[in-house]
Amino acid sequence: MTNLKVETREKLKHVSTPTLMTALYKRGLRNQWIQDVRRINRNHGETMVGEAFTLRYMPAREDLNQLEVFRDREHPQRKAVEICPSGAVFVIDSRKDPRAASAGSILISRLMVRGVAGIVTDGGFRDTPELEKLDFPCYHNRPSAPTNLTLHQAIDINVPIGCGDTPVFPGDVIVGDGEGVVVIPAALADEIASEATEMTAYEDFVTEEVLKGRSILGLYPPTEEQSLVDYRAWRAKSGR
Numbered sequence: 001m002t003n004l005k006v007e008t009r010e011k012l013k014h015v016s017t018p019t020l021m022t023a024l025y026k027r028g029l030r031n032q033w034i035q036d037v038r039r040i041n042r043n044h045g046e047t048m049v050g051e052a053f054t055l056r057y058m059p060a061r062e063d064l065n066q067l068e069v070f071r072d073r074e075h076p077q078r079k080a081v082e083i084c085p086s087g088a089v090f091v092i093d094s095r096k097d098p099r100a101a102s103a104g105s106i107l108i109s110r111l112m113v114r115g116v117a118g119i120v121t122d123g124g125f126r127d128t129p130e131l132e133k134l135d136f137p138c139y140h141n142r143p144s145a146p147t148n149l150t151l152h153q154a155i156d157i158n159v160p161i162g163c164g165d166t167p168v169f170p171g172d173v174i175v176g177d178g179e180g181v182v183v184i185p186a187a188l189a190d191e192i193a194s195e196a197t198e199m200t201a202y203e204d205f206v207t208e209e210v211l212k213g214r215s216i217l218g219l220y221p222p223t224e225e226q227s228l229v230d231y232r233a234w235r236a237k238s239g240r
Helices: 006-012 017-026 067-071 076-083 105-113 186-211 225-238
Strands: 048-059 089-093 101-103 118-121 138-140 152-157 161-163 166-168 173-176 181-184
Touching (some): 006 186, 017 181, 076 105, 089 161, 186 225
Antiparallel strands (some): 161 166
């Protein structure tokens, strides 16, 4: 069951991660950007939005991390893929270690057909040529062919984790676009989405004006009253 409002999800699909980071910065939150991840298939699909469902890896211990562990239907990685809720974003703590894959195309395809909104790891994925073709947001550090068992031992499902130096709590709202991934605390999602929507409208107005040759001074930020007068007129004309 999701706590993310339909209207909030829709708003977040139409704002950029830089705008969201500015809104978070205003509230003193400066570590909400997942570092060193990028979208594999950035030419496919819309902005990724969903509540965090997490998987935590620890360093693998060889005697406990042989291929046979996948025979266990309760193996945390396999189980997490099968219980991650539709509309959620699957977030993996791989300790910023891309030397072995965090997941591959088969598990990620399973998440996609189950209605999951996307996947993020601060490690690497394998089968990236296949992932590039999926209409499913996939964010990682870099491609990595070795199986996860080589270095990663799945140990916890849906617990607080770190991903790319950013704290992620289950239920936090994850937004990913062509730039990267931001984590919004669940309690702030509604107000951040609304503020970012308003900020986006003004930024679109500013962009149009700048491309016409207008100076940013007094316009961005709007320290001159005429900028706000012009903005109100622009909104009325554009329906924004």
